[in-house]
Amino acid sequence: MGVVEATKSSSGYAKPPWMFTGSALYQLHLVKAETARALIPKEFRLVEAFGYSFPLFSIPTHPKKEEESIEVELALCRYTLGGFFLAHYDDSPAGIFDELVVIAGIVWNPPTSCAWAARVLVNSHEACFHGRKYIGLPSQVAGFSKRTIAISERSRNKENSFLHKIGFGTAFHNPKDRIDVQVAEIKDSSTTTDFCCISLPTAVLNSRSDSTWMGPIVKMSLPSYSGHTEYNPHLLKYSCQIKCRVRAVTPAKVSGPTTTPLDKHGEELLAHQSFYSVGSEFGELTENDARNRSISVLLSKPVLALEFNFLKMQVEPPIVVAHCSKNIVED
Secondary structure (H helix, E strand, O other): OOOOOOEOOOOOOOOOOEEEEEEEEEEEEEEEHHHHHOOOOOOEOEOOEEEEEEEEEEEEOOOOOOOOEEEEEEEEEEEEEEEEEEEEEEEOOOOOEEEEEEEEEEEEEOOEEEEEEEEEEEOEHHHHHHHHHHHOOOEEEEEEEEEEEEOOHHHHHHHOHHHHHOOOOOOOEOOOEEEEEEEEEEEEOOEEEEEEEEEEEHHHHOHHHOOOOOOOEEEEEEEEEEEOOOOOOOEEEEEEEEEEEEEEEOOOEEEOOOOOOEOOOOOEHHHHHHHHOOOOOOOOOOHHHHHHHHHHHHHOEEEEEEEEEEEEEEEOOOEEOOOOOOOOEOO
16 A cells, blocks of 8 residues: 555635536445435435345245245345545645545435435545535545556456447447555544545546547536534535536446455455444444445445546535425435
């Protein structure tokens, strides 16, 4: 692991809106609803679907024949759309810094929906302070260390074999090299804790050096809820107005902390442990539980990855949500 650093700069957050430029990867995952619910205030109704049943245990039907049994299934495995937003800002009110936003899931906000950030990691003390106090984000100071990995031709062909089979191989950008981004939380000047490692195409963090097609220019608004933290107890709503070039890329590979053991399938046990600790609610999780569930979101199954190049993002000032409509809260 390389040296991790957190940047410092003089205050640049003047009057809103706040402008950011850079590049980013926005990756959507199927997140288990039980994992997401504990990270989202219970006032909100989680957008969920994709339910299915899975074997829970077997009941023998013959005292001497173990193979004759009835499978008991549990239909609790429902999902929401979560994921992460990994950005590198080359200009912002806090200067140059990196950001990882873990999106727990989507909550209803008719006629549309809003995202909820479970954890925000930044390598800027100023950005962390502003996010906590003024935006109501669960921000943490973190170190981002980056290492370039060369990928062989054979590995690239293997990664894109499925995309080529369905006719999309040429539509998904896959450069020769990848970057491993190691993220570690910084609790104090001498203590760091591994959070995750994200392996992604080099172009995501270096968009201006890539001469290939960057995709169409797209304008979008990303509304979000925030707040209910120790630094900002109010429930807030804000939006990010984004203009950038967008293209689909092969999803980044995410791994958990290096100390997390692996099960026989090669998946982090952390993801399974988080799901089975059902019954926890927002505000009742310990710091360690909230951290583990955030990692579980990152380890969930990716469904779509979008690369944002020549990103221009305008963050509007949040408003206090005094009274939530009955349409967006749980009955």
